[in-house]
Amino acid sequence: MVEAMMKEKNQPTVWKMIYLARRNPVLAAADFPQAWREHSALGRQCKNVGQRVKAVAQCSRQLPADAPALSTDYDGVNLMVLADREAGAAIWDDAETLAIMRPDEPRVFADYVRNFSVLCRQQVLYERMAADAAAALLPQKAQVMLIGFLQRSDEWQGAATSPILCPAQWRMGGLNQASHIVCNTLDEKAPAGYGYRYIVEWWFDTVEQALSAAQSLDVSGAAQDGEFGWGEHVFILTEVTHTRP
Template sequence: MSESEADAAVWKLIYLARRNPALRPEDFPQAWREHSALGRQCLNVGRRVVAVAQCSRWLQACAPALSREHDGVNLMVLADRDAGAAIWSDPETLAVMRPDEPRVFADYVRNFSMLCRQRLLRSRLPAAALPQKGDVVLLGFLQRSDAWLGVASAPQACPAQWQQGALDLAARIVCNTVEEEAPKGHGYRYIVEWWFDGREQALAAAQALGEADAGGAYGWGDSVFMLTEVTHCRP
């Protein structure tokens, strides 16, 4: 991975989803795929969104640090930073996708989405590699605060601890810095992706997280960790 690849500006909209309680956990990925398919009717979504990876919680994963209160994480790569704001007021999105959101999610998507800038820390894959269905991703939402302090006031980004121990087995590590004030209850500073070659390595990393997080290795405030699989992606 070259320095230019690591420093290239990549903007994302990332959301931490809870399903509509009327849906069974095992039915959520399909409902989510159906919702994503509506985006084909929205021309501006196609122009503003470069790639999408729907990462659904691995229901069989058991480790003390892993959240069972959330059902998925959407990693949406944007054409540019402005797309992260424009998408919320787009007439097609409001007419086609927003009315379907309560069927799938516990709230409207805007209320749990965060605009981020990606920093690729390490990868054995090409920097521009896109997620594939079945990929295994451990995700960490870190350093939550009830007050927005701005990016300039944040602690040193991407501490070395996020690349050590069992996490060092990851084939790809991405640190996303939240660049704008997040919705209430979602004031995370960093969203970290650890991409693994398989479930066994990912589960070993997840099992090691609890003790380290309790010791403050991942920063201050509330953290959310999820072990997921990519159940839908495009292109």
């Protein structure tokens, strides 16, 4: 039997580093996921990365972007679960990471990863699952996801301290077919151009559901306003093309 659950309180604290990536323009779009996987594999050579990063999901923009609300300016979203909040700062200054992973970043991306990454606290707002199934910490390979970067502001607004109840707008239209809704709230000032207050993941069972949700997105002026409106935003339709462990 399938049950619906709203997630409000008493969730374990989950810290995530998330980045919104553009590929190196010399890479064809079709070649980006493989280059990205190769870059991720370098992390196995970095002992401290293994200790600080619990899980990774690379979400590539591989699906047809034929909905007006969808952006084609970016190539993927990386979701990285951290061991703790401190890992979000320590990883940037780690000697192994600087020596092994950072030199490879220009091969894959249009900029260094630190310049488009943000630290967030995760909250699961909704999940639909069988009673005996465990909730996934991150989506698994081939999961189809719509990801929204919402309410961009280069002025740091401070971290949210109260749990969020799933806003009605985040369940409207085709979004109500999502099997899982996760809100990642920015927890520190972001690099310029990436100060989105909320990063929301909508997980879908099928490509058709995800496309329907994207096509139903209301991006009119009225939808931008309010505490949980889209504001200045980026929506990207993705498929998980690599996970680890």
